[in-house]
Amino acid sequence: MNNPTTKKTVLVTGGSRGIGAAISLELGNSNFNVVVNYNRNNEEANKIVNKIISNGGNAIAIQSNIANKNECEGLFDKIIKHFGPVDILINNAGITRDKSFRKMQLSEWSEVIDTNLSSVFNTCQLAIPHMIEQKYGRIINISSVIGQTGGFGQTNYAAAKAGLIGFSKSLALETAKHGVTVNCICPGFINTEMVAEMPIQVLDGIKAKIPAAKLGETEDIANGVSYLIKATYMTGQCLNINGGLYM
Numbered sequence: 098m099n100n101p102t103t104k105k106t107v108l109v110t111g112g113s114r115g116i117g118a119a120i121s122l123e124l125g126n127s128n129f130n131v132v133v134n135y136n137r138n139n140e141e142a143n144k145i146v147n148k149i150i151s152n153g154g155n156a157i158a159i160q161s162n163i164a165n166k167n168e169c170e171g172l173f174d175k176i177i178k179h180f181g182p183v184d185i186l187i188n189n190a191g192i193t194r195d196k197s198f199r200k201m202q203l204s205e206w207s208e209v210i211d212t213n214l215s216s217v218f219n220t221c222q223l224a225i226p227h228m229i230e231q232k233y234g235r236i237i238n239i240s241s242v243i244g245q246t247g248g249f250g251q252t253n254y255a256a257a258k259a260g261l262i263g264f265s266k267s268l269a270l271e272t273a274k275h276g277v278t279v280n281c282i283c284p285g286f287i288n289t290e291m292v293a294e295m296p297i298q299v300l301d302g303i304k305a306k307i308p309a310a311k312l313g314e315t316e317d318i319a320n321g322v323s324y325l326i327k328a329t330y331m332t333g334q335c336l337n338i339n340g341g342l343y344m
């Protein structure tokens with residue numbers, strides 16, 4: 098294990114599976130202390146942490162439902178005790194509860210807004226004071242192409258993902274002079290369990306519309322995250338990684 102005190106600390110919400118797992122692994126191999134946050138599946142989170150540690154990196158798994166403000170506070174307390182404050186925040190955790198608007202229940206609306214959007218309010222509020230004080234910080238919010246184009250049966254998800262874009266631009270305005278950048282990544286359709294849950298005919302229809310003629314891989318998004326961490330003069334932007342689906 099390398100000396101954790103000389104490394105920057107990154108929190109990846111939902112860092113245990115899918116896109117988040119690829120981001121955790123990429124950053125674990127790139128000399129960061131990685132906090133792999135998860136909600137339910139501690140086996141998957143431990144798998145990612147063990148992979149990072151066996152490659153010589155530093156990582157810890159911490160359970161926390163980031164939709165809950167009190168649990169977020171607990172998460173940040175644990176991180177500070179283990180690695181010190183968060184320097185880089187990757188807001189990646191997200192869920193879908195797809196349903197046509199006329200059938201959508203308030204609970205399905207709220208669950209998606211709380212998990213995909215209000216969670217980012219929670220984590221940013223806890224991360225920003227330290228970032229401003231040290232005059233360095235990176236916040237990367239994983240939005241979606243659906244926040245740009247809309248999606249059938251996804252009024253809740255599209256509202257949350259479009260909300261993240263407006264949130265990021267506004268926070269970028271407030272923090273740019275303090276050395277803190279805030280950007281979004283808008284993935285297209287990426288090969289993860291979230292996409293595997295879609296009916297096969299729907300997925301085939303989507304693939305037919307992607308100019309690159311295939312789904313993206315989780316590593317494509319992790320590469321975008323690495324770039325945005327290095328980028329010092331880029332803030333308030335959306336990095337579209339979507340195989341040309343939306344230009």
Ligand SMILES: NC(=O)c1ccc[n+]([C@@H]2O[C@H](COP(=O)([O-])OP(=O)(O)OC[C@H]3O[C@@H](n4cnc5c(N)ncnc54)[C@H](OP(=O)(O)O)[C@@H]3O)[C@@H](O)[C@H]2O)c1
Nearest residue numbers: 111114115116135136137138162163190191241287289291
């Ligand atoms: N896959 C795509 O094609 C695609 C496209 C555009 C955008 N995105 C966005 O990319 C992000 C990752 O998507 P994915 O496909 O990798 O999802 P995924 O495979 O379903 O993984 C979701 C991750 O989020 C965690 N999570 C869910 N709810 C949470 C909560 N309340 N608190 C903390 N962690 C929570 C899960 O942890 P547990 O397993 O422990 O519950 C898991 O680690 C999401 O924001 C998604 O909207 C995905």
